[in-house]
Amino acid sequence: MIIGVPKEIKTAENRVALVPGAAEALRADGHTVLVQRTAGEGSGFADDLYEAAGATLVADAKDVWATADMVLKVKEPIEQEWPHLRPGQVVFTYYHFAASEKLTRAIMDSEAIAIAYETVQLPSGELPLLTPMSEVAGRMAVQEGAKYLERFYGGRGILLGGVPGVLPAEVVIIGGGVVGTNAAKMAAGLGAHVTVLDVSLERLRYLSDVMPANVDLVYSDRHNLLELLEIADLLIGAVLVPGAKAPHLVKQPDLKRMKKGAVIVDVAVDQGGCVETIRPTTHDKPTYVVDDVVHYAVTNMPGGVPRTSTLALTNATFPYAQRLARDGWRAACQEDHALCLGLNVIDGRVVYPGVAEAFGLQLSDPAVLI
Numbered sequence: 001m002i003i004g005v006p007k008e009i010k011t012a013e014n015r016v017a018l019v020p021g022a023a024e025a026l027r028a029d030g031h032t033v034l035v036q037r038t039a040g041e042g043s044g045f046a047d048d049l050y051e052a053a054g055a056t057l058v059a060d061a062k063d064v065w066a067t068a069d070m071v072l073k074v075k076e077p078i079e080q081e082w083p084h085l086r087p088g089q090v091v092f093t094y095y096h097f098a099a100s101e102k103l104t105r106a107i108m109d110s111e112a113i114a115i116a117y118e119t120v121q122l123p124s125g126e127l128p129l130l131t132p133m134s135e136v137a138g139r140m141a142v143q144e145g146a147k148y149l150e151r152f153y154g155g156r157g158i159l160l161g162g163v164p165g166v167l168p169a170e171v172v173i174i175g176g177g178v179v180g181t182n183a184a185k186m187a188a189g190l191g192a193h194v195t196v197l198d199v200s201l202e203r204l205r206y207l208s209d210v211m212p213a214n215v216d217l218v219y220s221d222r223h224n225l226l227e228l229l230e231i232a233d234l235l236i237g238a239v240l241v242p243g244a245k246a247p248h249l250v251k252q253p254d255l256k257r258m259k260k261g262a263v264i265v266d267v268a269v270d271q272g273g274c275v276e277t278i279r280p281t282t283h284d285k286p287t288y289v290v291d292d293v294v295h296y297a298v299t300n301m302p303g304g305v306p307r308t309s310t311l312a313l314t315n316a317t318f319p320y321a322q323r324l325a326r327d328g329w330r331a332a333c334q335e336d337h338a339l340c341l342g343l344n345v346i347d348g349r350v351v352y353p354g355v356a357e358a359f360g361l362q363l364s365d366p367a368v369l370i
């Protein structure tokens with residue numbers, strides 16, 4: 001198989017979908033690996049490392065797209081890349097389709113095979129290809145939130161952990177999954193007082209056993225959320241409905257309850273966000289203000305720490321990419337139900353329920369199309 005790795009062109013995206021060691025393993029399996037020049041530089045992987053691994057360097061992205069049977073990416077194809085997509089071509093990457101009907105219809109029109117990292121799901125319910133980036137994003141949410149709480153950036157001028165004689169900041173986290181758990185650990189480690197909301201009592205009981213004393217666990221309902229908005233200095237949105245649009249739990253009128261200069265970091269922005277006033281931003285323009293509340297909504301947060309993110313991501317994605325290359329997407333998805341759940345669009349037809357539901361599209365059975 002010919003496997004292509006184009007350079008990511010989303011704003012301030014420096015991750016790469018394949019590291020040199022993985023390229024070498026694919027070459028050892030007998031595959032051809034095409035890597036666009038400088039694709040790995042943002043993550044610290046120079047072109048000569050890919051050449052030494054046996055990859056073929058290609059100057060232009062269009063040549064990668066035109067030749068590759070399977071394209072490995074980090075972020076969804078953006079509008080400039082849509083014309084390059086071909087019928088039957090496998091594109092393995094993050095998509096978050098439910099947040100963008102335009103992207104969904106573009107991939108449908110291309111008749112490419114869209115396998116989404118974020119919906120590959122193990123029998124346990126774990127999302128193994130989303131987990132590493134959720135870990136990074138959860139930790140970064142606190143790091144970025146602490147920065148934008150500084151007065152210079154429009155925040156309240158609060159140090160997250162306080163100092164002796166001065167209370168620490170109040171951090172409220174909506175969602176106790178991977179993002180929320182990592183955010184809580186970071187915020188608690190910095191000395192903040194943290195409250196995590198979740199609808200799963202089982203999850204709350206688990207978190208009560210592993211979290212430090214400065215983390216409180218609260219059942220997530222409308223009443224509790226509104227009360228906590230009034231005390232929050234930093235609000236982190238960490239709600240995930242796999243493959244579907246995130247619910248708007250914080251409505252625009254709710255912002256009036258929040259303190260002037262409070263900060264919202266909505267990690268769920270990739271799936272539409274759990275704050276009604278959230279809209280996607282970029283690393284070069286990460287924030288905006290609504291009702292005196294700072295909103296941070298960068299859709300590729302882990303791209304800000306590309307070396308860490310690339311290594312964490314490819315550790316998880318490579319075994320699946322290797323299987324797809326070895327067996328072809330049909331056989332690989334027939335043999336691995338977790339990978340089959342990654343299928344979102346096949347030959348122009350939507351096969352993932354959350355995506356079909358988000359836009360009122362017809363849902364096809366992937367087993368029939370495979």
